[in-house]
Amino acid sequence: MASVLATSTPYKTQSAGAASNRPQDALKALLVWELKDVVFESNQIPTLFFPTQIAETYILPRNSKGLIPVWESLGVLDLEEEDYYLPLISLLNAITTHSKLLARVRFRAYNRRMGNSFDGAGRLKPDGVATDEAHENDKNVLWRDVWIAIEVKNRPSDGLRQALTYARSLLEVGNKWFSMVLHFRPAVTTLRMCFATRHGVFLTPEWHLNRTNDYIKAASCLLQACVALERNAMIDQYHLIHDQTGRVSFRLPVPGMGTFAYVRELHHRIHIVGRATHVYSAARTGDVRTLPDDTSEVALNKKLVDTLERHAPATDDNRRPTRTLRSDTKSAQSSQQTSQQPSQPAASSAIPAMSANSANAAVPANWESLCSNTSSAFFYPDVQQCVIKEAWVVYERFQVEAKVLDIVRGSYALPDIAGYTTVPHPGMERLAHFSKERLASESWRCGLWSEVYSGERTQPRFTPRVHVLIFYKTVGNDLASIIGNAMAVAYVIKDVIIALYILFVKGFLHRDISAGNILALPNVKTHTARQMAGYEWFNLENRFKPFADLIGEQYGFVCDFDQVVKWDEDRVHAAARSAALAFLSTSRLFAIITNDTSVDTLADDLEACIWTTLFVILKQHPEHDLSPIEKDHLAALSSDKAYEVLAAKQLILDLTANPKHRDTHTALRPTWPLWHRLFAAAKTARHETEMVIQRLNEKKVSPDEDELKRVSVDAVFLYLNAVKDAVADLKTSGV
Known part of the structure; x- marks a missing residue:
């Protein structure tokens, strides 16, 4: 038999928590943890993102007369960082306009906050942005109008962290597969390109702009990037x-x-x-428009080459020969044709086993x-x-x-x-x-940003x-749509309990009950006694019969099953997974704080239902109407520190039916008959589950699957009884 005590995948701190409008420093600290062991630096990165090389004939020579004042300004040491903005912008614009490839992109220094912000970040302010030249300079720029963001900072780790706060927002525009930020270090006149993706962060080496070869590499990659971004290649x-x-x-x-x-x-x-x-x-x-005829990489590459060659500048006959874009493309096309995977057949309606x-x-x-x-x-x-x-x-x-x-x-x-x-x-x-085996002499670590690796020799x-x-x-609608209806809140929690039970008896744990994963039905759905009698899950336990009236009205449903696992099987774990601390059970939070393993159980999913619903009520309630203790609840649950979140939840779970506890709350008061009962049910379910796990561990033998299943199903009825009694109270009070 497989072990039923298979431990949970470790949690990874990330920037998608419940907080909003974080200061940039707080977001930067979170990104260090989010990007642990997924930051790559390699000479190969420019060619991986932009395989077509730009011929040197397109590149503005480093010793061009027009660049003399730029190099003089960039070469002055010990200035304030903002003193380098304009000469850097002048250099970038000189490179892109010289090629005559790019009619639209313009770089500019940026001295105001962005025109919008994304979840979990305040109004950020890059040091420079590349936008369409038609964008009006006197307006706040929206993230969707930015092609490339720029950060100027001498300290590498701080500059990269700050640059990636911009990359995080840029990725959200169209859910791109990559976004791009430039990091310039004025003390050493180096430029680095940062590519943020959902798979990891990829950094070019630092290019020393005072060195001709490095300057050519930087200018070539910049031109290629701007051409690609102009055609929205990452969207x-x-x-x-x-x-x-x-x-x-x-x-x-x-x-x-x-x-x-x-x-x-x-x-x-x-x-x-x-x-x-x-x-x-x-x-x-x-x-009902159809897709373009050819969306392959080869076709896109050919379009890019055609664009470049239409604007080819006159060449100097005395210049040394260079490889042409057309020959590079043919080579790439030939290589792709030999290695390209065959197209997949149309999918059938059956889900593969x-x-x-x-x-x-x-x-x-x-x-x-x-x-x-x-x-x-x-x-x-x-x-x-x-x-x-x-x-x-x-x-x-x-x-x-x-x-x-x-x-x-x-x-x-x-x-x-x-x-x-x-x-x-x-x-x-x-x-x-980067999934291939490295050469023994090769490292993909960023040498100037060691804090994003879990060990001194850890490779990404x-x-x-x-x-x-x-x-x-x-x-469905978002959960916030029903929070003003105390009875609907109780019924939605009942619906989640039933959904988690059905998953459990099929062998699954959800593991990601959170805001957005509980949706409210637009209209109440009725289940008749005859229908319920035909439900397989309803007939598994006689204990469901007293809840028939409660189950007869459905107000919501559970969604998002990416994190589902089989609870009664050993499994291969990913390195880590992310979750919002506000919605995690107290057991999982304790495991995070103590850096310990935990066992995935149904009790965790049931408890997460409490925290999700409670948080949404507090979050959606007008802040000025929250009681002092509710403001403290919300602040703690929104924290990025697991210890603070756990401490608040332990305090909340100790609240009872005592009128003093009820009357210190305003947003939660209409549903207090529900909360104090659920808090008690959660504590009992947690205690019983942990006692079973402890006994099974102490046996040091193959555990009894039935014992863990029994205590988990008992927890379901603890919660259902809490909801049933709360609904009775709410009806009595006329809610």
Whole structure:
């Protein structure tokens, strides 16, 4: 028998927590932890992102007369950092305008806050930005208008951390596969390019602009980057359409499926390396445009070469011969044709058999193929309204959600899947270079940023991710839409409890109950006694019968199953996974603080339901109406420090039906009959579960699966009883 005490994947601190408007210093500190062991530096990086080389005839010579005052200004030492902004901008513009390749891009110093901000970050202020030349200089720039951001700072680690706060926001525009930031160090006149992706951060070496060879490398890569960014090479051109307001539509890769425009965003979780989940309420539009005929990397490369060669400057006959862009392209095309994976056949409606736990499970295509080809399956092609979940999922698990939903299809408080598709990003497959074995003499560490590695000799680790869209046929609204209705809050918690039970008896744990993963139905769904009698899960336990009236009305459902695992099997763990501290159980928080292992249990998912709902109520309540203790609750739950979050949760769990406890709350007071009962249920369930785990560990033998299952199911009924009694109280009080 497999061990039922398989430990949980360790949690990794990341920047997608519950806090909003963090100071930049706080965000920088989080990024150091988020990027642990996923920062790569290599001479190969420019050619991986931009394989077509720029001929030297396009590059402004370093000794050009017009650059003399620029080099003089950049060569002055011990000035304030802002004194280097204008000469650096002059250099970048001189390089890009000389080539006559780029009609649109313009660099400029930036002396104000950005025009908008993304979740978890305040109004950042880059030192410079590259935008379309038509952008008005007297307006605050929006992140969607920025091609490249610039950071000027002498200390390498601080400059890179700050640069990546901009890269984090840039990635969110169109959910790009990469964003780009320049880091300039005036003390040594070096320039470095930083590429942020969902798989890791990739840094070029520092180029010393005073050295001719380094200057040529920097100028060539800058030109290539600007050409690529002008055609939005990092944005998915084929499935995401951005209108003038910045809203997103999804044009599906399946013939006849048409376009879905999102009605509103229900949830997002923003970071650099990770899933970067977005949840949208969407509706089909009348647009049935098909994809471009050829979206391959070869085709895009050919278009780029044609652009470059149309603007080829006159050459000096005395200049030494150089390799031509056309010959480079032919070589690249020939190489790709010999190594390119065959196209995938159209997906069927059947989900391939696949273990949700296995890191080595068979999948329909290798990762490199998925970067260029779409893998999709649609079970309800005529769906008119849906919820779309967009995420970057670890490659080995990109089909786990579809498999789980196929197993629980149509079950109570669980969504019906309409289909799924992967989103290709041609060119991204070149990053597989970092999944190969290194030469003994080669290092991919950034020597000037040692704090992002877990050990002195730790090498970064490449974790490929797949851009996935999941379409739920079940339509829902964000949880905040029902918080003003105390009875609806109680019923939604009941729905989550039932959904977690159904998953559990099928062998699964959700492991990611959080805001955005609990959605409210637009209308109450009724389940008759006859229907319930036919539910398999309802008949597994006679204890469900007293709850028939409660179960008869459904207000919400659970979604997002990327993190689901089999609770009763050993499994291969990823290096780490991320989660918002505000929603984690006290047991998982304690494991994070003590750097210890923990066991995934149903008690953790049930407790997470409490914290998710409670947090959303506090967050959505007008701040001026929160009581002093509720303001402290919210501040602590929004913290990025696990110790502070755990301390607050332990205090909250000790609150009781005592009128003094109730009356110190305003936002939570209407639902207090629910909270004090759930707090008691959570403590009892946690105690009973931990006692079983302790006994099983002390036996030092193969554990009894039935014992852990029994205590987990008992926890479900502890929670259901709490909700049932609370609903009775709420009805008595006329709520």
